[in-house]
Amino acid sequence: MRIHLLTFNCGKNEFRDNTALEELSKSVENSLPDDPPEIVAIAFQELTSIRTSFDYNLVHEILLDVNDAIVQRVSEHYQVTYHTLGLTHNGAITLSLLVLRPSRFYNIRTSYLPRGVAFSSLKGGVGIRVAYKSQVINNDDENDKELTFVSCHLNANEGEVNFNRRNQDLNKILSEMDFSDQYSVLKPDSHIFVLGDLNYRCSKVGEVENVSEIDELEKVKGDLDFTEAPIHFAQTYKYIIGTQDTFRTNRIPSWCDRILFLNYQEDLQPEYNSLPELTISDHKPVYLTITVPNTVPFIIYRKPTYYGSLVKTVSKATDTMFRFSMIKKTYLFLLTLAGLYYVTYG
Template identity: 25%
Template structure:
């Protein structure tokens, strides 16, 4: 019997910065990063996909960018693999402006089954009975599925921003592990969260860590960890030498030594049990969208220039749970893409062997399931709908978005939590 064909996975994370993502530009950026053979699964982790108002309410202002990104994937895969290897959108899910898209080849030999989705909000905090409920302005979305019998779990994340919020990001990770839960009713993949259990049905609840020794876990997105605990008032004049963005890794070595994610992960404060391939690319954030146009021959868009009020940082990452069967084939940024103040980051993985052959140890989640995870998401969803609908109305009336957003978050939270405190 011939050995099983390795499974290839392609993962890409992009913070869209609330900007339209032209399919032609994104397709051109993705094309040279694709593996030689079509991957069995292609996954996109997207952050700041659409304004809060649109992403909380849904509708065309959210589905339009999903369609555009799907077109970019289709164009890129056709250009590399030909029309016979057309990729189709298997499904997608979002929480606020954070989304996860899963694509598979139309004529793939790999069998996909048991697809489950989950989401949780990690953003603006509301208190219910002393416990926090996070709205979806920040959050995480996950998919779990079997590919040729191999369990794969992918989690798209967007954690808290700002240099001084490393502790908050650690809490986001802990809250995510507790509340990002797959249930037997979470298999829609239609864009929005979990369903309801049938009365009397036994619920199958699973956390993001693999349930078998042959399972694989990937966490990717804008984790937002920085290279300093304080924000600069302006990089120029501080006596800190900032290398140009596209200089070799050696120029960034001292900056990598200050990377919050690496330090806190090794200290056991976040991303427990996960690893990362060596970071060999320059910081992916934060680039000046108003920088001069590039003079490079054949280049598109602006020059790569860091803004002055953020320390250059590797906010965009791809992490994985190590396994003897898992190999990292590529891990890099895509500096040619100028459609955001973040640079996209991609990774290619190969999973060797068939089911039951040489898997790693089963890793226990560092935190247990929050017993109120479903109620918390439902309560947060109510608040999101109220805030989103009111913000859409306010925008139409020309009211200041920031002011109305603050007021409506407070009011929407009060309304959404009415009567919920006694249940939690």
């Protein structure tokens, strides 16, 4: 099965301008492989402004418009009809799955886990889990596949403290995101893909021969069941908006936007790259096309605890508080944010 994945931090764009939406859908088209993949997974972070992100219905409306434009573009590119199999979001973190043959998919599940300040939806992850029927005629499920996709936006900023918080965010998302099938993201016999603005930073500025020399994510890969295709593209953050290759000087250029998958032994024929021509955000989109084998590598699975349910309850209250404070006055929101940040992180 050939799968195409793309992640993009939209920089709170909202795509109310048709020009920006056209640029986005064109870039998605530019990332597509020659032959139509069975699945196209699209992950967005910061799809909307912070204020809009607390309004579920408004985010959903914006996401539908963006998704429809991408579905149309992908379908026209291949001259076949793609269908939206699943679409989910929490705050401004989104995930959608486009497929060629929707009748082959079943058991579609969604989940999310907030990890923002005071467990708000400002950071965290959303996921979609589906089963795929390889043999339709004889109803043989021996070669059926289960696939799990997770869109993440982890803790930001440089420094050891923020690095450790990113690791905590990722660990909680992988182990506590509950898909209501008694498993978290880490489920045996499920092909798992984690993509998004993981926010891992570089330790210095300048060109290097090996990404692992300066990249934070390389420090923790050994503790994960996931790997990544070799990186042969420029850092994806932080650019001056409107430019293809000019970084801002207040941040160390970093590969914040990543796509991870399990440690397969087979050759996945990966194509891993960025799209520098899209200049509407301070991030660049990253895409990956791979061939998924039948065999799923062994992983140490996790069953979620009560943590996820508790966090979701707290998150709804926090988001409501944030939304109310922003409606009243901006300074009240900032005061609330600062207070909850202190309570959360000390």
